[in-house]
Amino acid sequence: MHILILGATSAIAHAFAKRYAKEGDHVFTLMGRNQQSLNACASELSALGNNVIYPIVVDFMNPSDIIHAINESIQIGGSIDIAVLAQGSLSDQEKAKKDFQYLHDEFMLNAMSMIIPAQYIANHYKKNNSGILIGIGSVAGERGRKGNYAYGSAKSAVHTFLSGIRNDIGNEHIRIMTIKPGFVATPMTSHLKQSPLFVKPDFIAKEIIRGIEQGQDVMYIPSYWRIIMMIIRALPEKIFMKLNI
Numbered sequence: 516m517h518i519l520i521l522g523a524t525s526a527i528a529h530a531f532a533k534r535y536a537k538e539g540d541h542v543f544t545l546m547g548r549n550q551q552s553l554n555a556c557a558s559e560l561s562a563l564g565n566n567v568i569y570p571i572v573v574d575f576m577n578p579s580d581i582i583h584a585i586n587e588s589i590q591i592g593g594s595i596d597i598a599v600l601a602q603g604s605l606s607d608q609e610k611a612k613k614d615f616q617y618l619h620d621e622f623m624l625n626a627m628s629m630i631i632p633a634q635y636i637a638n639h640y641k642k643n644n645s646g647i648l649i650g651i652g653s654v655a656g657e658r659g660r661k662g663n664y665a666y667g668s669a670k671s672a673v674h675t676f677l678s679g680i681r682n683d684i685g686n687e688h689i690r691i692m693t694i695k696p697g698f699v700a701t702p703m704t705s706h707l708k709q710s711p712l713f714v715k716p717d718f719i720a721k722e723i724i725r726g727i728e729q730g731q732d733v734m735y736i737p738s739y740w741r742i743i744m745m746i747i748r749a750l751p752e753k754i755f756m757k758l759n760i
């Protein structure tokens with residue numbers, strides 16, 4: 516299989532890649548912003564099995580760079596079988612209220628840098644009538660909260676866009692998956708106080724693979740977040756405004 520991963524240095528994406536790398540006989544294209552960290556990921560994956568691995572440096576702020584890199588990956592590895600969109604940054608909400616270039620850049624990264632490749636890869640899948648696209652969203656995208664709506668609104672955009680692609684071209688051969696993790700212990704959340712709600716990146720990876728095998732489309736991981744978010748979404752605005760969550 517040809518597995519393309521954007522944001523391949525992410526702890527969640529790397530855990531996912533490692534599970535496939537152990538099987539061997541796959542081609543991986545790993546995209547990220549930093550050559551050294553991509554190379555480190557590539558060597559770790561190489562050590563796990565007999566795979567072909569190509570790291571490609573991409574500027575996620577530049578749509579044509581993203582498209583160029585995806586084309587390069589198709590030229591190198593052939594048609595894409597599985598694509599994972601994993602880049603992202605847990606925006607500093609207070610900073611985003613005052614620094615509008617920062618707000619812009621964070622939204623570009625968390626929304627546009629996912630949406631653009633999602634559409635391009637979807638078009639590629641449509642031509643082949645085959646492929647799995649996995650977008651990492653977040654439970655934060657379910658309702659705007661005062662502590663993280665810069666990040667959350669970008670994730671909402673990703674959820675809605677993926678839902679639209681799924682509605683447009685999804686079928687039993689073209690699978691568009693939206694992953695909504697809760698708290699995951701990764702570099703992105705290392706500054707947050709850890710709690711029993713935190714899970715390990717490999718748990719997310721294992722669950723995504725279970726979702727692929729079972730034909731799931733929208734996954735809350737762990738699954739109890741589906742109930743939590745159902746309650747949070749159902750709260751009337753007047754009550755929600757008074758909560759400090």
Ligand SMILES: NC(=O)c1ccc[n+]([C@@H]2O[C@H](COP(=O)([O-])OP(=O)(O)OC[C@H]3O[C@@H](n4cnc5c(N)ncnc54)[C@H](OP(=O)(O)O)[C@@H]3O)[C@@H](O)[C@H]2O)c1
Binds near residue numbers: 547603
């Ligand atoms: N951790 C959580 O609790 C959690 C919960 C829900 C959803 N998610 C989502 O899961 C995905 C993976 O995150 P993670 O938890 O695995 O975090 P992570 O290990 O910190 O990975 C973040 C990834 O985003 C890249 N990145 C960050 N800022 C960037 C920028 N300005 N330009 C380009 N690339 C940038 C990082 O690249 P470098 O390695 O070069 O820094 C890395 O590949 C993200 O989309 C995140 O929003 C995470």
